Amino acid sequence: MTISNLQLNSKEEYLSHYQQSVEHPEDFWAGVAEQFVWKKKWDKVLDYDWENARFEWFKGAQLNITENCLDRHLKNRAEQAAIVWEPNDPNAKNRILSYKELHQEVCRFSNVLRDQGIKKGDRICLYMPMIPELAIAQLASARVGAVHSIVFAGFSATAIASRIEDSKCKMLITVNEMYRGAKTINLKSICDEALKAAPSVEKVIVYEHTDAETNIEAGRDLLWKELVNDVSDHAEAESMDAEDLLFILYTSGSTGKPKGMVHHCGGYMIGATYTFLNVFQYKEGDIYWCTADIGWITGHSYIIYGPLAAGATTLMFEGVPTYPDAGRFWEIVEKYKVNQFYTAPTAIRALQKCSLSLVESKDLSSLKTLGTVGEPINEEAWQWYKKYVGHNQCPIVDTWWQTETGGIMISSLAGITDEKATYATLPLPGVQLAIMDQDGHEIKSQEAEGRLAIKFPWPHMARTIYGNHDRYKQVYFSAFEKMYFSGDGALRDKKGFYRITGRVDDVVIVSGHNLGTAPIEDAIDEHENVVETAIVGFPHEIKGNALHAFVILHDDVVASERLVQEIKELVSSTIGPIAKPDKIQFVSGLPKTRSGKIMRRILRKIASNDLSNLGDTSTLLNPEVVEDLINSKV
Ligand code: WTA
Numbered sequence: 001m002t003i004s005n006l007q008l009n010s011k012e013e014y015l016s017h018y019q020q021s022v023e024h025p026e027d028f029w030a031g032v033a034e035q036f037v038w039k040k041k042w043d044k045v046l047d048y049d050w051e052n053a054r055f056e057w058f059k060g061a062q063l064n065i066t067e068n069c070l071d072r073h074l075k076n077r078a079e080q081a082a083i084v085w086e087p088n089d090p091n092a093k094n095r096i097l098s099y100k101e102l103h104q105e106v107c108r109f110s111n112v113l114r115d116q117g118i119k120k121g122d123r124i125c126l127y128m129p130m131i132p133e134l135a136i137a138q139l140a141s142a143r144v145g146a147v148h149s150i151v152f153a154g155f156s157a158t159a160i161a162s163r164i165e166d167s168k169c170k171m172l173i174t175v176n177e178m179y180r181g182a183k184t185i186n187l188k189s190i191c192d193e194a195l196k197a198a199p200s201v202e203k204v205i206v207y208e209h210t211d212a213e214t215n216i217e218a219g220r221d222l223l224w225k226e227l228v229n230d231v232s233d234h235a236e237a238e239s240m241d242a243e244d245l246l247f248i249l250y251t252s253g254s255t256g257k258p259k260g261m262v263h264h265c266g267g268y269m270i271g272a273t274y275t276f277l278n279v280f281q282y283k284e285g286d287i288y289w290c291t292a293d294i295g296w297i298t299g300h301s302y303i304i305y306g307p308l309a310a311g312a313t314t315l316m317f318e319g320v321p322t323y324p325d326a327g328r329f330w331e332i333v334e335k336y337k338v339n340q341f342y343t344a345p346t347a348i349r350a351l352q353k354c355s356l357s358l359v360e361s362k363d364l365s366s367l368k369t370l371g372t373v374g375e376p377i378n379e380e381a382w383q384w385y386k387k388y389v390g391h392n393q394c395p396i397v398d399t400w401w402q403t404e405t406g407g408i409m410i411s412s413l414a415g416i417t418d419e420k421a422t423y424a425t426l427p428l429p430g431v432q433l434a435i436m437d438q439d440g441h442e443i444k445s446q447e448a449e450g451r452l453a454i455k456f457p458w459p460h461m462a463r464t465i466y467g468n469h470d471r472y473k474q475v476y477f478s479a480f481e482k483m484y485f486s487g488d489g490a491l492r493d494k495k496g497f498y499r500i501t502g503r504v505d506d507v508v509i510v511s512g513h514n515l516g517t518a519p520i521e522d523a524i525d526e527h528e529n530v531v532e533t534a535i536v537g538f539p540h541e542i543k544g545n546a547l548h549a550f551v552i553l554h555d556d557v558v559a560s561e562r563l564v565q566e567i568k569e570l571v572s573s574t575i576g577p578i579a580k581p582d583k584i585q586f587v588s589g590l591p592k593t594r595s596g597k598i599m600r601r602i603l604r605k606i607a608s609n610d611l612s613n614l615g616d617t618s619t620l621l622n623p624e625v626v627e628d629l630i631n632s633k634v
Contacts, residue, residue, distance in 0.1 A: 003284060003310060005035050006277045014417055014429070021429040022456075028430060029057070029459055032274050033266075036309070037072050038063045039239050042266075048457050050482040053473040056243050057267035057459040064237035065246060065269045066143040069308035070103040071237070081313045084287065085132050086332055088179035088319035095132055099311075102136070109140035110235035112227045116203050118171060120145030120238050123248065125169040125201070127151045127160055127191060129178035130318045133207045133224065134294055135304055137173045142246060142265075145238030149248040149260070152295025153178055153185075155576040157193035163250050164198040167260055167466050172201045173224075177210040181323035188214055195220075242266025248466050249297055251403040252516035253475065254487075254506035260466030261403050268301075269309055271407035271460025275428055276306030279397050280369050281414040286339040287366075289315035291329065291347065296513075297403040298373055301460075302342060306407070321347050327358035330389075334362045340414075341389070342371035342399075344512040348381045349542045359388050369414040371397045374512035375544045376500050382421040400424035400500050402486065403514075404476065406460030409433075410498050423499045432456040435492055440480055449491035451504055453483040506600070508537030508545050513578050515547070520581070523574035524549060524567055529557040534590050534598045535581065538607035546582035548607035550590060550629070559586040583607070585634045589625040591617070606630060 008014050021028040026045040033042070043060030073080070078100040085095040097105065118124065124146050128134040134150075141148040149167055151160050164172065174191045177184045188206055192215060195201055206214055207224040214223070240246075246265045250258040282288055288307055292298035294316075307314040315336060321329050329351065333341060351359070370390050377385075377398055386396055396419055399411040409431045410424040417426060427433050432455045435448040443450055461484070465472040479485035489501040503509065506517045517535040524533040531552040540546035551567065553559060568580045591599040605614055606629050617623045 003277060003282065006032065006274055006310075007281065008278055008413060008416060008429075011417055014413060017429045018427070022432060025430065025456060029270065033058060033270050036063070036270065036273075037068050039067075042242060046457065050477065053464075053469070053477045055457045055461060055463060057457075058242035061242040061266055062239045063242060063266060063269070064143060064145075064240055065265055065305065065309070066106060066139050067237050068269060069139065069305065070099060070106060073099040073311050074103060077311055080311075082308060083132055083135060084313060084315045084336060086315065086317045086319070086336070088181070088323065090324065090328070090331070097132055102139075104233040105132075105136045106139045106143055107233045107235035108228050108231050109136050110143040111231040112205070113140055113144050113146065113171075114235070115227070115231070116171065116205075116222070118144055118146050120240075121245070122146045122171070123149055123167045123169040124171045124173060125149050125151060125160070125164050127153055127155075127172065127174045127187060128207070129153050129175060129180075129187070129209070130293060130316055131175070131207075131209060132316065133175075133209075135316065138294070138304060143235060143237050145240055145244070147245045147247055149250070150295050150300070151250070152293055152576075153187060154295075154578055156573050157190045158197070158574045159576055160191065160194040161197040162257060163260070164194065164201060166250075166257070167248050168200040169198075170200060171203045171205065173205045173207070175207045175209040176214040177212045179210070179318065181320045184210060184212070186212065192217070240265045243463070247300065249300065249403055251297075252507055252514045252519070254516050255518045256471075257519065258516070259468075259471065259475070261462040262464050262466050263406055263460070264463055267459030267461070268406050269305060271458065272301040272306035273309040275407040276302060276312070277310050278413050278416075278428065279399060279408050279411045280340045280342070280371060281416065282307070282310060282312050282340060286368070287313050287315060287336050288340040288342075289317070289332070289336070289338045290342040290371075291317060291321070292342070292344070292373075297406070298342075301407050321351060325358065326351055326354035327362065330359050330362035330364060333364050333367065337366035339366055340369040340371065341367055342373065344374040345372055345377040345381055346375065346511040346542060346544055348372065348377070348385050349544075352381060352384045353542065356388065364389060364391065367394050369397060370394045371399055373399045373401070375509045376502060377422060379422050386421075395419055398422070398424045400488075400498070404462045405454075405458070406462060409454070409458075410500075420493075420497055423493070423497045425497045427498070430458050433498065434480075434483060435490060436480055436483075446496060447492060447494055449501075450489065451479070452486045452488045452490040452498075452500070453480050454486065455483045508535075508547060510537070510540075510545050510547060510578065511543040515579050517547075520547065520549075520571055520575060520579050523571050523579075524551060526574070527567055527570055529553050529563060530567070532590060534600065534603055536600055536603045536607050538583075538604070540582070547579070548583040548585065548603075549581040550585050550587050550603055552589065553586055583634050585629075585632060587625075587632055588628050589622055591623075591625055591629070592621045593619065594621050596621070602626060603629075606633060
C-alpha cells in the first residue's frame with residue numbers, strides 16, 4: 001500500500017466515497033481491504049444479524065496484523081523511524097526505533113512469549129508505562145496470536161485483578177517502576193498485590209525500567225532483559241482469521257463491572273488505518289504525535305495499529321504535559337518538528353490556563369493538523385488551540401468515536417472537509433448515523449437533536465463483550481431496532497454537521513476518562529461508616545466534568561474531614577486515583593422515586609449549583625430531602 005492509495009484528496013472525493021460506502025458498503029470496504037497484506041483473501045465481505053448482534057467482516061480471510069504493521073514496510077522503509085520515543089525526563093536519552101529495529105524487537109519478544117508457552121488465543125495482560133517495550137509486547141502478542149488486554153497504568157491492584165480474572169489472563173507483563181513527572185511508582189508491587197486475587201496468571205515478565213530493585217517471586221517472575229538475550233530475531237507470524245480476537249480493552253459501563261470490549265484482527269486493522277490516513281492527512285516523511293496513553297483505545301488505534309499499518313512515524317511520549325513545566329508538549333513539537341498533533345480537550349484546557357509565553361516561545365511552525373478526542377471541546381479551548389498552537393494555519397479535527405467503535409466515526413478530514421468549532425462535523429465514509437427521539441424514532445429532518453445511533457455495521461466495531469454477549473446485545477443493540485446505540489447525545493445542524501452533546505447514561509467523562517458511576521458508588525459503600533452513595537458529574541473548568549458524591553452515613557457516625565479522606569483513599573485503592581470524587585457531601589437521604597430509583601437529575605442540578613429549576617419533586621418518595629441536600633451543599 002502506498003499512503004495515497006487510501007487517502008481522499010478533495011471534498012468531492014469525500015462525498016463520492018461516502019455515497020458509495022452507503023450504497024455499496026461491501027464493495028467500498030473490499031476496496032479498502034485490497035490495500036492490505038492478507039495470507040488469504042476473504043470469502044465474504046460482510047455477514048451480519050442485528051437480532052443476535054453478530055457481525056462478521058472479511059470472513060475466511062487470513063492475516064497477521066503485525067505483517068501489515070512491520071514486515072510489509074521492510075522493503076521500502078526499513079530505516080525509517082517507526083517509533084520515536086521521548087522519555088519522561090527531558091534530559092534522559094530518547095530512543096528511535098526504525099521499522100527494521102522494531103520488527104526485530106517484536107520478533108525477539110514473540111519468541112520469548114512462545115518459549116514461555118503462550119499460544120494462539122491465550123490472554124496476556126499488559127500493565128506498563130508509555131515505553132517502547134509496551135508497543136513491543138503488544139505487537140508480539142498480536143504476532144503470536146495471543147490476545148492482549150492492556151490495563152492503563154493508573155489503575156489500582158483491585159482493578160487489575162478484576163480485569164485479569166474476567167478474561168483469565170495467563171501472563172502479566174509489567175515494569176519494576178514507572179515515572180510520572182517527578183514521581184516514581186512501583187508497578188511491580190501493585191501487580192504483586194493484584195496477583196493475590198488473580199490466580200490465572202502463571203508467569204510475570206518484568207522489564208526493569210529504573211534502577212530500583214525488583215521483587216522476584218521464584219517460579220513465577222521472569223526478567224525481560226534476560227529472556228530476550230538468546231532468542232532469534234526471526235519469528236513466524238501466526239495465521240489469524242479476520243474474525244479471530246486481537247485484543248480486549250476494558251471500558252466503564254453505567255452499571256456493573258467494566259466491559260471487556262473485544263476487537264478482532266481484520267476489520268479493526270482496516271478501520272484504524274483508513275481513518276488515521278484520512279482524518280489526519282498524514283503524508284510521507286511526517287512526524288505524527290498522539291498524546292494519549294496506549295492503555296486507552298486512542299493509543300491502541302492511533303499510536304500503534306493505525307499509524308504503523310500506514311507506515312507512519314509515530315511519536316510516543318512517556319511523561320505528562322506539565323513536567324518539568326507546562327511547556328513540555330510544545331517543546332516536544334519543536335524538538336521533533338511534529339506535523340500532526342492529537343490530544344484531549346482536558347489537556348488543552350489545562351495548558352490554556354498557563355502562561356502564554358510557554359507556547360509562544362516555541363517554534364510550532366511544523367504543525368499541519370491538530371486533533372482532539374475524548375470529550376466535547378468547548379468553544380474557548382477550540383479557539384485557543386486554533387490560534388496559539390495552530391497559528392490559525394492548521395485545521396482542527398474534532399474526532400468523535402469510542403472504545404466500542406474501534407476507530408474515528410465522525411470528524412472533518414484535515415484540510416479536505418470543512419471544520420466548525422465544537423462540531424465533530426461529518427461521518428467518515430462507511431458510517432451511517434441516525435439521531436433518535438425520546439420514543440425511539442429516527443429524526444429525519446436535517447436539523448435534529450437527540451440520541452446518536454449508527455444504522456449500519458462497520459468493520460472496526462467491537463464484536464462482543466468478553467464472556468458476556470448478552471450484555472453486549474443489551475447495552476448497544478436493545479435501545480433501537482437494528483441500530484447500534486452510542487450512549488451519547490448529539491445534534492445536527494443545517495449543513496448536516498454533528499455536534500456531540502455528551503453522555504446520556506450514567507457514565508461521566510472526567511479528564512477524558514470514562515467513569516461509570518456505579519462501580520465508584522459500590523467502592524464507597526464498602527466503607528464501614530457508609531450506608532449509601534450516589535455519584536453524579538458536574539461541570540469542571542479543566543477536567544470537563546468532575547465527580548460529586550452524595551453519601552449517607554450511619555446514624556451514629558459524625559461527618560469529618562478524616563472520613564472524606566478515607567473515602568477518597570478507598571476509591572483510589574479500589575479503582576484508581578482518576579476516579580476520586582472532587583466533592584463529597586454527607587447527606588441525610590437521597591431523592592428517590594416511588595419505585596426506589598435515585599433521581600439523579602436532581603442531584604446533578606444540586607452538584608452544578610443550578611437550583612433555579614429543580615423540576616417536579618412532588619413525585620418523590622421523600623421530597624423533604626431536597627431541602628436538606630441544598631442546605632448541606634459543600
Ligand atoms: C466521548 C475515546 C465529544 C463520548 C475515543 C464517547 C467525545 C466517549 C468525543 C468514548 C468528541 C469521544 N466529542 N465527545 N470528539 N470523542 N467522546 O471509549 O461521550 O474512552 O461516548 O473512547 O467519549 O470514550 P472512549
